[in-house]
Amino acid sequence: MYRHAARLVSRATVVAGRVRPFSTDIAAAPAEDTAFTEAWKKVSPNVEPPKTPMSFMKPRPPAPASIPAKLTVNFVLPYQSEISSKEVDMVIVPATTGQMGVLPGHVATIAELKPGVLSVHEGSDVTKYFVSSGFAFIHANSFADIVAVEAVPIDQIDASLVQKGLADFTQKLNSASTDLEKAEAQIGVDVHSALNAALTG
Structure with missing residues (x-):
C-alpha cells in the first residue's frame, strides 16, 4: 500500500x-x-x-524513478547523532497516531513522536531505542530524518528505576493540588508507563 x-x-x-x-x-x-x-x-x-x-524554501529532493531497495535514515538528538545516512530495510516510529512502519518509497509524511520504542530493522538485526518525543520527517526520495528530544538504547534501561519512577509519579499525580503539579506528574506517569511497556513488550 x-x-x-x-x-x-x-x-x-x-x-x-x-x-x-x-x-x-x-x-x-x-x-x-x-x-x-x-x-x-x-x-x-x-x-x-x-x-x-x-x-x-529549498527545492524538494528529487524522487527517484523507481523505489530504492533501502531506506536512508538520519536519527539525531540535540547533543549527538545516533544514526547518520544509514541504509536500512525499515524503521518503526512511535507516532502519536500509533506505531508507524516506514519502508523505502514511503509517502512523504511528518509525524509527531510520543514516548515509545523506535526500532531500526537491518535484515534480521533490530536495534531498539526508547524515545521521549520528537518528530519523524519522511521524504519522498526514501530518506527519513528522525529528531528526538531524548533517546536511549532499550538494553541500557534499568527496569528497577523505571518501576520506582512509575510509583513515584503515580503518587505525585494522586496528591497533586494544582494544575501544574498534575500536568508534570501525568507526563512522568506517561513516560514511565511507556518505558515499562518497552521493557516488558
Whole structure:
C-alpha cells in the first residue's frame, strides 16, 4: 500500500492530462515573490523588501524513478547523532497516531513522536531505542530524518528505576493540588508507563 501511494505522490499529480508541479519543485519555486516585491517598491522604494517564506524554501529532493531497495535514515538528538545516512530495510516510529512502519518509497509524511520504542530493522538485526518525543520527517526520495528530544538504547534501561519512577509519579499525580503539579506528574506517569511497556513488550 505504501509503495503504491509513494509512486502516485512521487510523480506529482496529473490533472487533465498535465503534471501539476509541487510548490517546492525547482521549476515551480520562484526565487522570490515578485508580486509582493513590486507592491513593496511602490509603497517604500528606498527600503529593501523583507524576505517572504517562499525565499527560504529549498527545492524538494528529487524522487527517484523507481523505489530504492533501502531506506536512508538520519536519527539525531540535540547533543549527538545516533544514526547518520544509514541504509536500512525499515524503521518503526512511535507516532502519536500509533506505531508507524516506514519502508523505502514511503509517502512523504511528518509525524509527531510520543514516548515509545523506535526500532531500526537491518535484515534480521533490530536495534531498539526508547524515545521521549520528537518528530519523524519522511521524504519522498526514501530518506527519513528522525529528531528526538531524548533517546536511549532499550538494553541500557534499568527496569528497577523505571518501576520506582512509575510509583513515584503515580503518587505525585494522586496528591497533586494544582494544575501544574498534575500536568508534570501525568507526563512522568506517561513516560514511565511507556518505558515499562518497552521493557516488558
